[in-house]
Amino acid sequence: QEAATKPNVIILATGGTIAGAGASAANSATYTAAKVGIDKLIAGVPELSQLANVRGEQVMQIASESITNENLLQLGRRVAELADSKDVDGIVITHGTDTLEETAYFLTLVEKTDKPIVVVGSMRPGTAMSADGMLNLYNAVAVAGSKEARGKGVLVTMNDEIQSGRDVSKMINIKTEAFKSPWGPLGMVVEGKSYWFRLPAKRHTMDSEFDIKDIKSLPNVGIAYSYGNVDDTAYKALAQSGAKAIIHAGTGNGSVASSVVPTLQALRKDGVQIIRSSHVNNGGFVLRNAEQPDDKNDWVVAHDLNPQKARILAMVALTKTQDSKELQRMFWEY
Numbered sequence: 001q002e003a004a005t006k007p008n009v010i011i012l013a014t015g016g017t018i019a020g021a022g023a024s025a026a027n028s029a030t031y032t033a034a035k036v037g038i039d040k041l042i043a044g045v046p047e048l049s050q051l052a053n054v055r056g057e058q059v060m061q062i063a064s065e066s067i068t069n070e071n072l073l074q075l076g077r078r079v080a081e082l083a084d085s086k087d088v089d090g091i092v093i094t095h096g097t098d099t100l101e102e103t104a105y106f107l108t109l110v111e112k113t114d115k116p117i118v119v120v121g122s123m124r125p126g127t128a129m130s131a132d133g134m135l136n137l138y139n140a141v142a143v144a145g146s147k148e149a150r151g152k153g154v155l156v157t158m159n160d161e162i163q164s165g166r167d168v169s170k171m172i173n174i175k176t177e178a179f180k181s182p183w184g185p186l187g188m189v190v191e192g193k194s195y196w197f198r199l200p201a202k203r204h205t206m207d208s209e210f211d212i213k214d215i216k217s218l219p220n221v222g223i224a225y226s227y228g229n230v231d232d233t234a235y236k237a238l239a240q241s242g243a244k245a246i247i248h249a250g251t252g253n254g255s256v257a258s259s260v261v262p263t264l265q266a267l268r269k270d271g272v273q274i275i276r277s278s279h280v281n282n283g284g285f286v287l288r289n290a291e292q293p294d295d296k297n298d299w300v301v302a303h304d305l306n307p308q309k310a311r312i313l314a315m316v317a318l319t320k321t322q323d324s325k326e327l328q329r330m331f332w333e334y
């Protein structure tokens, strides 16, 4: 009878450090990711059963740097199936932290549900001293099972904070305080209870025009990194490999070196979409026609999306339109 009053939360496991194991408790940085199965992870946190009726599903078991577009689609489809089920109140996804921000943003764009979807990882394997995975997972289940988390888009619970899956990014690879948003967290989880302070302003989930059920495959979109003395080799190679769009991971406000500008103009004339983003560490802010004449060049700006998030939106957007003005609208709205 008690079970009937608790929310039903499904944990979809994909691997990462939260499922990692090292040789000794002193190994906080040297270990193997994606080793421990979801049933063992759940059994390791018996307190989960006080929060929700929890069931686990092993969707894949990989380190997240190896996640492919096919993996993203597979995960997205499973999330949608579960979200459609009236027996499911919330979904948690355990994930490696290297590309967690990409998966969280992808799900933000394509899942048509107001049920909580929470992506979670850890910075230390469960075998390490002061492992952070147990509490991160406990917090994820608490948020996924809560009514207040409904309609707030895809969320990420790391280091006691509730972050927007759209905004959050891995900012450092050694601290447990690794995930930050340039615009701040949405809330906090303390002792299994969530405290909210702000809401996402961009279109997401229920309000999104994209739907995982309509997406058969994702187009090839690549990223080229900018730096002093850069040349156009990477851009040309991406175009030759069939990229439909190239994310310019630009310096500063998405600035483009004079050695690269003519190549990007020519690639755009050949039909490749050029999307200017910034790789500055704390979050870029790229505006149209500032620094480069985007109207004249028919380029798109990624605004505050970092290069890896810009790739996700570009892929999803290109399943709907090939028009650069439509792409730009989407980059403002999502």
Ligand SMILES: NC(=O)CC[C@H](N)C(=O)O
Residues within 6 Å of the ligand: 015, 016, 017, 018, 033, 062, 063, 064, 065, 095, 096, 097, 098, 099, 121, 122, 123, 124
């Ligand atoms: N902290 C982590 O999860 C990193 C482990 C691994 N590189 C991954 O992303 O899966």
